[in-house]
Amino acid sequence: xxxxxxxxxxxxxxTLMFFIGIYxxxxxxxxxxxxxxxxxxxxxxxxxxxxFNRYLFPDQLEGHFFSLFIIAVAAAEAAVAxxxxxxxxxxxxxxxxxxxxxMKF
Amino acid sequence: xxxxxxxLGSFTSSFDQLLMENFSPFWAVAIEMVIIxxxxxxxxxxxxxxxxxxxxxxxxxxxxxxxxxxxxxxGFFQTIADLIKLLMxxxxxxxxxxxxxxxxxxxxxIIASFMAIAAIPFAKGLHAIDFNIGIFYIMAVSxxxxxxxxxxxxxxxxxxxxxxxxxSGAQIVSxxxxxxxxxxxxxxxxGSLQLSTIxxxxxxxxxxxxxxIPAVIAFLVFLVAATAETNRGPFDLAEAESELTAGFHxxxxxxxxxxxxxxxxxxxxxxxxxxxxxxxGGWMPFHVGGWEAFNNIMxxxxxxxxxxGKTAFIIFIMMWFKWxxxxxxxxxxxxxxxxxxxxxxxxxxxxxxxxxxxxxHF
Amino acid sequence: MSIHExxxxxxxxxxxxxxxxxxxxxxxxxxAVYLLFVLVSTAGIYFMLNYQFLAAVQLTLYAGxxxxxxxxxxxxxxxxxxxxxxxxxxxxxxxxxxxxAGALLSIMTILDFxxxxxxxxxxxxxxxxxxxxLLSYEKNGYVLPFExxxxxxLAAMVAxxxxxxxxxxx
Numbered sequence: 001x002x003x004x005x006x007x008x009x010x011x012x013x014x015t016l017m018f019f020i021g022i023y024x025x026x027x028x029x030x031x032x033x034x035x036x037x038x039x040x041x042x043x044x045x046x047x048x049x050x051x052f053n054r055y056l057f058p059d060q061l062e063g064h065f066f067s068l069f070i071i072a073v074a075a076a077e078a079a080v081a082x083x084x085x086x087x088x089x090x091x092x093x094x095x096x097x098x099x100x101x102x103m104k105f
Numbered sequence: 106x107x108x109x110x111x112x113l114g115s116f117t118s119s120f121d122q123l124l125m126e127n128f129s130p131f132w133a134v135a136i137e138m139v140i141i142x143x144x145x146x147x148x149x150x151x152x153x154x155x156x157x158x159x160x161x162x163x164x165x166x167x168x169x170x171x172x173x174x175x176x177x178x179x180g181f182f183q184t185i186a187d188l189i190k191l192l193m194x195x196x197x198x199x200x201x202x203x204x205x206x207x208x209x210x211x212x213x214x215i216i217a218s219f220m221a222i223a224a225i226p227f228a229k230g231l232h233a234i235d236f237n238i239g240i241f242y243i244m245a246v247s248x249x250x251x252x253x254x255x256x257x258x259x260x261x262x263x264x265x266x267x268x269x270x271x272x273s274g275a276q277i278v279s280x281x282x283x284x285x286x287x288x289x290x291x292x293x294x295x296g297s298l299q300l301s302t303i304x305x306x307x308x309x310x311x312x313x314x315x316x317x318i319p320a321v322i323a324f325l326v327f328l329v330a331a332t333a334e335t336n337r338g339p340f341d342l343a344e345a346e347s348e349l350t351a352g353f354h355x356x357x358x359x360x361x362x363x364x365x366x367x368x369x370x371x372x373x374x375x376x377x378x379x380x381x382x383x384x385x386g387g388w389m390p391f392h393v394g395g396w397e398a399f400n401n402i403m404x405x406x407x408x409x410x411x412x413x414g415k416t417a418f419i420i421f422i423m424m425w426f427k428w429x430x431x432x433x434x435x436x437x438x439x440x441x442x443x444x445x446x447x448x449x450x451x452x453x454x455x456x457x458x459x460x461x462x463x464x465x466h467f
Numbered sequence: 468m469s470i471h472e473x474x475x476x477x478x479x480x481x482x483x484x485x486x487x488x489x490x491x492x493x494x495x496x497x498x499a500v501y502l503l504f505v506l507v508s509t510a511g512i513y514f515m516l517n518y519q520f521l522a523a524v525q526l527t528l529y530a531g532x533x534x535x536x537x538x539x540x541x542x543x544x545x546x547x548x549x550x551x552x553x554x555x556x557x558x559x560x561x562x563x564x565x566x567x568a569g570a571l572l573s574i575m576t577i578l579d580f581x582x583x584x585x586x587x588x589x590x591x592x593x594x595x596x597x598x599x600x601l602l603s604y605e606k607n608g609y610v611l612p613f614e615x616x617x618x619x620x621l622a623a624m625v626a627x628x629x630x631x632x633x634x635x636x637x
Contacts, residue, residue: 004469004472005471005472005475006584007582008577008578009475009479010512011577012574013482013483015570015573015574016483016570017483017486018570018573019569019570019573020483020486020487020489020490020566021486022566023490023562023563024489024491026558026562026565026566027554027558027559028490029551030495030551032495032499032537032540032541032544032545033490033495033551036490036498036502036537037489037490039506039529040486040489040490043506043509046509047509047512050512050513050516053518054516054517055582055584056583061592061596061597061607064592065600065601065609068521068524069612069616071524071525071529072528072619074528074529074533075528075532075533076619076620076622076623078532078536078537079623079624079627080626080630082536082631083626083630083631084630086540086543086630086631087630087631089544090633131469131470134470135470201547201548202547203496203497203547206497237519237591237593238519238523241520241523241527245524245526245530248526248530248532249526249530251535252500252503252531252538255535255539255542256496256500256538258542259496259538259541259542259547260496260547267542270542271539274535274538274539278535281531297594298594299594
């Protein structure tokens with residue numbers, strides 16, 4: 001049964017995933033890979049919500065619904081981010097954050 | 106253990122009990138998983154091969170030819186011979202390709218269609234997993250196949266593959282909306298996402314007939330969108346031979362090409378069985394509410410044959426599309442989806458919700 | 468070892484392995500494919516916890532939506548021969564240190580804190596419950612966030628079209 005796995009195992013996995021995402025966020029230079037790191041971070045938060053919901057309040061659905069909403073927000077965020085990336089690419093013809101250094105044309 | 110072709114549920118549950126008595130729960134589940142896996146794998150191979158044969162025969166019929174007729178009676182073993190030929194072909198390594206992604210891509214495509222098969226009800230009780238969210242699960246896992254196509258096109262390092270992959274990606278992503286929405290229309294009528302409940306709900310007549318005009322519209326939209334989503338028929342511009350050689354699988358050879366080929370036919374099979382299950386009652390025989398004698402006569406044919414017959418009918422229609430309509434251009438394709446099918450679908454859902462609310466369906 | 472434990476170790480192992488590969492791979496499309504694997508294993512964890520609807524949403528929206536979007540933009544902006552330059556040692560060491568310190572601190576806090584977990588019923592919330600609570604405005608109803616999300620999605624859709632649209636040539 002599920003009770004054989006302690007709640008803290010899930011939390012450890014999601015914490016590690018969160019900090020791996022932060023590592024990616026700090027070290028990557030390409031805009032798309034930064035976006036991927038952000039998705040990792042959001043996903044780890046989702047695992048936390050769902051695990052808390054299942055273990056602490058199994059008869060309510062708060063964590064479940066907040067994960068749903070986070071996924072929807074992540075989708076909206078990815079769409080806008082990719083629109084920005086495409087338009088940056090059009091102007092500078094690359095998407096390296098360190099080369100996009102002009103404020104205005 | 107009794108075997109009853111009209112209700113396979115008793116057979117599968119007694120088999121389950123037998124395993125549970127003789128093994129620990131862990132091993133019982135493991136053995137069941139292995140058996141189901143092997144059964145689906147064998148089914149996959151056989152259906153894939155014979156769909157190729159059926160396609161060639163239907164194509165020949167449409168063009169007044171005979172089709173394959175040399176290997177075995179009526180060319181029945183032609184596709185097996187083709188498979189053996191493909192297996193013995195050389196796997197050509199591409200020098201400037203991304204080897205890892207190039208090798209992963211066929212597997213992603215084939216796993217996506219493999220996962221979808223697990224949730225399809227073939228007959229009463231012959232159902233690997235009966236998810237609470239059945240139809241949504243099938244949509245979810247089959248939406249992953251497009252990733253395989255996109256990375257196949259990119260990893261080949263070839264401009265034709267790349268263009269083919271981009272086209273097919275845009276096409277699949279946009280037509281997925283129409284497929285999903287037309288299924289939602291029927292889900293509104295059935296009041297459930299679970300496939301067994303949906304099939305049971307058609308006991309007094311298939312949803313295509315009980316759902317009035319919105320169900321018929323949803324069925325037509327589903328047929329068009331599903332043909333497009335499987336990259337077939339008049340919508341196969343992702344692999345338009347005359348301009349793109351073969352689209353995203355130009356660089357593939359041997360068994361990896363066979364994977365793409367099989368996955369394409371199996372996707373057609375999955376889409377046809379979804380259409381048969383959702384609109385035409387799955388394994389449910391043709392019933393008319395209230396006509397007891399008629400219903401009893403219809404029940405003589407076992408459910409699994411009803412299922413096979415309906416699926417074969419939908420597959421035949423899709424092949425008919427392919428060999429009669431000319432291929433669309435990419436802009437016509439996107440116009441068809443975004444300017445016609447999607448608005449029709451959205452209005453259709455509202456109409457269906459209204460019909461269900463007023464209780465106008467049968 | 469029960470089947471739940473086996474699934475948990477399998478999925479969490481895949482999550483950790485592929486998320487490390489996602490942030491360290493030097494080829495951009497490989498990173499995206501590793502991200503896909505991470506997201507699919509997360510869906511596996513949701514299936515294991517018996518939240519089937521959430522798992523299917525995760526597969527459709529993340530694996531079928533966001534990853535496809537990311538791969539599309541990679542196809543538009545990069546070339547297969549591109550590889551990222553290796554990281555500078557200084558940057559890598561300092562980021563790794565900061566991250567390791569943060570992870571260590573959080574994990575120690577988690578392991579110290581005793582959660583009083585309920586014996587789980589492990590029931591899958593059925594679709595009717597999910598549907599009615601999404602649209603209910605009473606206790607345990609989520610109609611407000613639902614509507615806010617719908618407005619947000621509309622705004623995001625309009626915004627991305629306006630941003631990515633080609634400017635008219637003057």
